[in-house]
Amino acid sequence: AQSVTQLxxxxxxxxxxxxxxxxxxxxxxxPYLFWYVQYPNQGLQLLLKYTTGATLVKGINGFEAEFKKxxxxxxxxxxxxxxxxxxxxxxxxxxxxxxxxxxxxxxxVVVIP
Amino acid sequence: GAGVSQSPSNKVTEKGKDxxxxxxxxxxxxxxxxxxxxxxxxxxFLIYFQGNxxxxxxxxxxxxxxxxxxxxxxxxxxIQRTQQEDSAVYLCASSFGGLAGGGNIQYFxxxxxxxxx
Numbered sequence: 339a340q341s342v343t344q345l346x347x348x349x350x351x352x353x354x355x356x357x358x359x360x361x362x363x364x365x366x367x368x369p370y371l372f373w374y375v376q377y378p379n380q381g382l383q384l385l386l387k388y389t390t391g392a393t394l395v396k397g398i399n400g401f402e403a404e405f406k407k408x409x410x411x412x413x414x415x416x417x418x419x420x421x422x423x424x425x426x427x428x429x430x431x432x433x434x435x436x437x438x439x440x441x442x443x444x445x446x447v448v449v450i451p
Numbered sequence: 452g453a454g455v456s457q458s459p460s461n462k463v464t465e466k467g468k469d470x471x472x473x474x475x476x477x478x479x480x481x482x483x484x485x486x487x488x489x490x491x492x493x494x495x496f497l498i499y500f501q502g503n504x505x506x507x508x509x510x511x512x513x514x515x516x517x518x519x520x521x522x523x524x525x526x527x528x529x530i531q532r533t534q535q536e537d538s539a540v541y542l543c544a545s546s547f548g549g550l551a552g553g554g555n556i557q558y559f560x561x562x563x564x565x566x567x568x
Contacts, residue, residue: 342493344493347491370554372556374559379561380561381454381455381542381544381558381559381560381561381562382494382542382544382559383559384556384557384558387554387556389554428493428494430494432554434554437482437484437499437501437546437548437555438484438496438499438507438510439484439486439494439496439557440496441486441493441494441495442493443491443492443493444493
């Protein structure tokens with residue numbers, strides 16, 4: 339069964355600083371990996387996904403993530419944080435043959451001016 | 452609208468009452484999912500519908516939970532004899548079912564916040 343680990347429920351970052359959110363997964367087969375963002379009182383919005391091919395994936399709003407099979411990781415980064423990046427971020431995994439998503443517990447990002 | 456629509460947005464109920472939550476998926480999406488988000492937790496999978504196939508109910512936490520879907524349209528999640536631990540945000544998502552197992556982008560509604568007193 340697949341599972342996802344996101345450490346640090348709350349992450350504070352200064353405006354203009356690097357955003358780094360860590361995601362590690364376990365999966366018995368090659369995974370599909372996703373990052374979603376949730377703004378207050380809204381549904382989840384897809385930031386980016388990895389299915390096959392290039393391991394560095396670029397998403398919306400300047401975010402990117404790199405799939406590292408040897409480390410079973412899919413960390414999310416953004417070079418320079420904006421105030422508008424304050425939200426909750428979820429890493430998720432699904433497996434071929436199984437459409438359900440398994441989510442991490444999320445990271446609440448606070449951007450400090 | 453173009454997105455996944457859920458109603459009601461908020462529901463307050465008394466312990467022991469039944470509740471029904473509704474989800475309108477994006478038109479043309481054959482797959483529909485229900486998830487539960489409890490405070491401080493990630494999303495937990497509840498149930499998945501794909502076209503006319505038998506639904507995957509493996510995430511339903513108890514027999515008090517059930518869900519139905521009419522064709523490829525509206526779905527209702529029913530919780531009978533609600534308990535306080537059922538308090539959560541219930542999120543619905545839909546997707547195209549085209550990719551053979553996995554990789555489909557799921558589009559989420561804003562959720563129904565259920566509070567059981």
